[in-house]
Amino acid sequence: MLTLLQSYPLFAALIALLGLGLGFGAVLGYASVRFRTEGNPLVDQINQLLPQTQCGQCGHPGCKPYATAIAEGGAINKCPPGGQETIDALADLLDVEPQALDAEHGEEKEPNVAYIREDECIGCTKCIQACPVDAILGAAKLMHTVIADECTGCDLCVEPCPVDCIDMLPRKGGIEHWRWDLPEPNENKSSIIATDRAAA
Amino acid sequence: MNTIFKIHGGIHPDEEKQLSNPGTVLDAGVPPSLILPLSQHIGKPSSLCVAPGDYVLGGQLLAEADGMVSVPLHAPTSGTVVAIEPMPVPHPSAMNNLCLELECDGEDHWIEYAGCEDWRVETPDTLISCIRAAGVAGMGGAGFPTAVKLMARDRLPLQTLIINGTECEPYITADDTLMQVDAAGIVEGAQILAHILGVEEILLAVEDNKPAALDAMQKAAKARGGDCNVMTFPTKYPSGGEKQLIEILTGKQVPTGGLPADLGIVCQNPGTAVAARDAVCFGKPLTDRIVTLTGRALARPGNYRARLGTPIEHLLTVAGFDPSQNRRLIHGGPMMGFALESSAVPIIKTTNCILVPTEQELPTPPDAQACIRCGLCAEACPASLLPQQLYWYARAKDQEQLERHHLADCIECGACSWVCPSHIPLVQYYRAAKGMIKESKTEKIRSDRSRDRFEARQERLERETLAREEQRAARRAAAEQKAAAGGADDPVAAAIARAKAKKDSAGDESANS
Numbered sequence: 001m002l003t004l005l006q007s008y009p010l011f012a013a014l015i016a017l018l019g020l021g022l023g024f025g026a027v028l029g030y031a032s033v034r035f036r037t038e039g040n041p042l043v044d045q046i047n048q049l050l051p052q053t054q055c056g057q058c059g060h061p062g063c064k065p066y067a068t069a070i071a072e073g074g075a076i077n078k079c080p081p082g083g084q085e086t087i088d089a090l091a092d093l094l095d096v097e098p099q100a101l102d103a104e105h106g107e108e109k110e111p112n113v114a115y116i117r118e119d120e121c122i123g124c125t126k127c128i129q130a131c132p133v134d135a136i137l138g139a140a141k142l143m144h145t146v147i148a149d150e151c152t153g154c155d156l157c158v159e160p161c162p163v164d165c166i167d168m169l170p171r172k173g174g175i176e177h178w179r180w181d182l183p184e185p186n187e188n189k190s191s192i193i194a195t196d197r198a199a200a
Numbered sequence: 201m202n203t204i205f206k207i208h209g210g211i212h213p214d215e216e217k218q219l220s221n222p223g224t225v226l227d228a229g230v231p232p233s234l235i236l237p238l239s240q241h242i243g244k245p246s247s248l249c250v251a252p253g254d255y256v257l258g259g260q261l262l263a264e265a266d267g268m269v270s271v272p273l274h275a276p277t278s279g280t281v282v283a284i285e286p287m288p289v290p291h292p293s294a295m296n297n298l299c300l301e302l303e304c305d306g307e308d309h310w311i312e313y314a315g316c317e318d319w320r321v322e323t324p325d326t327l328i329s330c331i332r333a334a335g336v337a338g339m340g341g342a343g344f345p346t347a348v349k350l351m352a353r354d355r356l357p358l359q360t361l362i363i364n365g366t367e368c369e370p371y372i373t374a375d376d377t378l379m380q381v382d383a384a385g386i387v388e389g390a391q392i393l394a395h396i397l398g399v400e401e402i403l404l405a406v407e408d409n410k411p412a413a414l415d416a417m418q419k420a421a422k423a424r425g426g427d428c429n430v431m432t433f434p435t436k437y438p439s440g441g442e443k444q445l446i447e448i449l450t451g452k453q454v455p456t457g458g459l460p461a462d463l464g465i466v467c468q469n470p471g472t473a474v475a476a477r478d479a480v481c482f483g484k485p486l487t488d489r490i491v492t493l494t495g496r497a498l499a500r501p502g503n504y505r506a507r508l509g510t511p512i513e514h515l516l517t518v519a520g521f522d523p524s525q526n527r528r529l530i531h532g533g534p535m536m537g538f539a540l541e542s543s544a545v546p547i548i549k550t551t552n553c554i555l556v557p558t559e560q561e562l563p564t565p566p567d568a569q570a571c572i573r574c575g576l577c578a579e580a581c582p583a584s585l586l587p588q589q590l591y592w593y594a595r596a597k598d599q600e601q602l603e604r605h606h607l608a609d610c611i612e613c614g615a616c617s618w619v620c621p622s623h624i625p626l627v628q629y630y631r632a633a634k635g636m637i638k639e640s641k642t643e644k645i646r647s648d649r650s651r652d653r654f655e656a657r658q659e660r661l662e663r664e665t666l667a668r669e670e671q672r673a674a675r676r677a678a679a680e681q682k683a684a685a686g687g688a689d690d691p692v693a694a695a696i697a698r699a700k701a702k703k704d705s706a707g708d709e710s711a712n713s
Contacts, residue, residue: 047651050647051643051647052646052647052648052654053650054650062654062658064651064654064655132654132657133653133654133657134653134656150649150653152646152650175239175289175293175295175296178293179635179638179639180628180631180632180634180635181632182595182628182629182633183568183625183628183632185595
């Protein structure tokens with residue numbers, strides 16, 4: 001056998017390569033079974049970027065279903081609560097061109113929080129069933145109230161309320177939410193050198 | 201004599217300290233009414249314990265501390281609470297916040313208060329609760345509750361207390377004045393704080409542009425004896441920044457994201473030291489402070505002892521304000537202060553200076569021009585950051601790069617803006633960027649929680665559906681089993697038969713009648 005291989009070096013090389021191929025193939029095959037990722041990691045990455053309001057404005061029943069749709073090639077500009085910031089982040093992640101927000105799904109607005117006018121509430125539990133994050137507390141024929149810290153401002157509880165006692169109020173009104181604004185970049189307005197200014 | 205270390209960067213703006221005549225305290229008097237914001241400190245606003253219409257005495261508790269990081273608020277004089285509503289407060293947003301308006305009766309009746317006889321025999325916990333009850337919050341500008349800062353003793357081994365009398369910002373002389381008039385109080389306060397913290401070493405830091413204060417402090421330290429070490433070092437802005445001062449005095453740098461306590465150091469302002477002394481020795485709550493009223497639009501600039509809540513317009517009248525000379529009212533100094541929209545706002549625990557400059561004195565900055573990448577800002581930055589890089593990233597809102605370039609270490613001293621030949625308002629970019637980063641961090645926490653709640657709910661709904669289906673299946677199986685067991689005993693057929701029988705019997709009855 002050895003002498004046969006020695007007399008046909010080409011044959012020897014072929015066998016060696018075949019052996020290597022089989023060896024690595026076995027390792028890869030084992031690894032693909034052993035280290036298999038559960039689910040689609042891209043969906044989770046996209047879901048991390050979505051604002052998690054669970055409002056359904058994108059036409060999907062929650063942020064995760066929308067993330068799945070994006071992972072399968074859906075449009076990235078259907079999320080009004082996330083706004084342009086989310087679209088840019090998604091475009092960055094998926095390496096596609098950022099687009100403008102699709103106005104069909106709503107406009108970007110300041111985050112809200114639901115507020116139940118408690119003396120008008122009749123205790124019908126309809127809003128409790130509509131809330132996607134269980135942020136409304138109450139029981140049948142008893143007054144309901146919103147846990148403001150948990151409310152995502154999705155608006156989903158407003159529609160089912162038979163007595164229209166739910167208001168959406170801005171979440172960031174107070175002095176504690178105030179932030180400095182970026183200064184207006186006014187270098188375009190002003191001149192570059194002193195003589196420009198005299199002319200203007 | 202300890203060694204003095206050098207810090208990176210820094211600038212030398214005109215000091216203008218003599219304008220406010222440091223060393224003399226004038227009385228600002230009692231205004232007709234005081235406006236007391238419930239949030240004069242970092243942390244949760246104090247929670248009210250009086251109602252409109254109540255008559256209160258000076259020193260009486262108006263609002264209690266709400267939770268750990270909060271301080272109580274006391275009445276600075278006697279009078280009637282007339283309103284509790286949102287009013288303008290000294291804040292860069294020019295927004296309103298909940299305030300208590302106290303109409304002063306001019307009598308200035310006070311409650312009786314008493315302090316510890318000898319603080320040396322008291323436990324640190326007792327002394328901390330005295331300081332907490334007196335409503336003491338850092339008087340240098342940030343307003344962090346002093347009692348909370350002192351609790352670092354429970355967590356970390358401490359060696360040094362620094363009393364920061366640097367006061368490096370131009371114009372301001374409130375601490376300078378306090379050091380001249382009450383050096384003994386500062387030294388005693390420092391010894392009380394050191395006793396609480398359990399530290400051996402006390403450093404009293406004074407910049408060399410305040411010879412009178414330095415002299416007074418040295419004498420007081422010698423007179424009281426003990427372990428106070430008065431240190432002086434060359435004037436440079438911003439040597440008074442907490443982290444900068446620590447580096448100057450010890451050569452150690454506070455790590456990024458860390459606190460001075462991580463190095464075993466606690467810094468306090470001289471005003472805070474005196475307030476702590478008053479709280480411990482006399483039981484006196486913090487109800488007044490020294491405020492520098494300065495600027496060339498005032499006829500009588502100086503250091504005034506003013507009650508907290510005094511409206512700034514009252515102080516301006518006392519100091520002889522000339523409105524024709526001035527367009528801008530600045531809370532704090534020219535480097536780190538902010539413009540106030542209204543002079544109706546009151547002074548609070550953190551107000552060290554009200555600056556009313558003439559246009560000539562502090563001209564409106566010209567329009568910003570393009571960054572020419574000269575690098576002067578990087579030379580001036582006391583935190584050794586790269587201001588121009590931060591500027592580009594702030595404009596691009598690139599949070600990742602901002603954090604990588606340690607934006608959080610920026611102390612917003614304004615040295616970079618001061619040296620910028622293009623007059624770019626750099627600090628405003630950094631403040632905006634810091635706000636942006638903070639906001640997206642809180643939003644991230646919120647959205648993570650929403651996701652968890654949404655997923656938990658989905659899971660629960662699924663579980664409920666499954667349980668219902670199981671129940672239905674079980675019922676169906678039971679019914680089938682019964683049907684199989686009872687043979688022809690079909691419940692539907694039985695019901696029909698029952699109804700039929702009933703109808704028949706009814707028919708019989710009607711036939712009988």
